[in-house]
Amino acid sequence: MKVAVLSFAEERAATYAGLLHAMPDVDLLLADPDGSPDDPGRGRSTARRLGATFAEGWDELFGLRPDAVVVVGEPGACRPLVERAARAGVPVLCEYPPTDGETDAERDADVLARVCEEAGVRLSVVSPVCFGPAFAAVRGELAKGGVTGRLTTIHGAYNGPRPAGERAARSGALGTNAPQLLDMVDAVLGGVHAEQVYAQTNGVGAEPGVASAALVTVRYADGTVVSLDCSWGAADAGPSAAGPVMTFIGEKASVEFTACPRLLGGFDAVTSRERPQTRGTDPYAVMLGEFVAGVSRGSGAGPDGAAALRTLRVIRAARESARTGRPVELAVPYGVAS
Secondary structure (H helix, E strand, O other): EEEEEEEEOOOOHHHHHHHOOOOOEEEEEEEEOOOOOOOOOOOOHHHHHHHHHEEEOHHHHOOOOOOEEEEOOOOOHHHHHHHHHHHOOEEEEOOOOOOOOOOHHHHHHHHHHHHHHHOOOOOEEOOHHHHHHHHHOOOOOOOOOOOOEEEEEEEEEOOOOOOHHHHHHHOHHHOOOHHHHHHHHHHHHOOOOOOEEEEEOOOOOOOOOOOOOOEEEEEEEEOOOEEEEOOOOOOOOHHHOOOOEEEEEEOOOOEEEOOOOOOOOEEEOOOOEEEHHHHHHHOOHHHHHHHHHHHHHOOHHHOEHHHHHHHHHHHHHHHHHHHHHEHHHHHHHOOOOO
């Protein structure tokens, strides 16, 4: 299978390329026409290091007829690449648009969801935990309802450290940590729409106007109430720093899920701090593997464009609630992404 990585404007593109190159059934294609050929972190250098095929431009890349593409372009550049892939009938895995206020992430997600649906192309959105087999198992058991009964409440936390990169950091904790938690909730609830959002934030230790801590409460149309802590935390702050932690509470029992469980405790004498180990399979490797497998089967994997739009609507409402200090009511959207 030919899988292409489009653009190396973000550092994660090189990681994606390396993980895809390691898959035995993947023929890796790379294109980065906007990058400097002298930049060791850009596409041409990565292609040379991996021995992958490098296309000089988008026309040449799509002329090679990729079976799937991973889009990692700069904000504003992702949309035309996804649209082009959709016109070519190629399934897409795309990063979430940044929610730093410089672009209309919700509008872009809506357009991409519609373009891909009209073209009959599956748009998958980067949300590593939602692709993993552990979450799939938990989701399956919750869907049966035999153990927990009807879900009433969900508590989630993701306290990953402040991300590298100026633009990601400006998105704040709501932009960087909330999407994965909300994607998990959306998957478990089967796409039920949020009706009301209330959020409180603060910016301790962050730039002015950037929220480093965020607590979000969401009431969904089926009555489920969700409480999420998506604040930035220290790297050694426990399981919720390495990945999402979630408790699903039902009428009969509760289920706990930890994306990166603590396997070994320890102490770092250099920093005089506790140092837990959370070894396990790289969630991004799992995500890419599931994406490629889904393309091979002709089925989807992970959150699609409509799910991403539902998540972005909640984030937008959370920002408004934090600004006004009042709950925000969400109308049920109509159209393809509803």
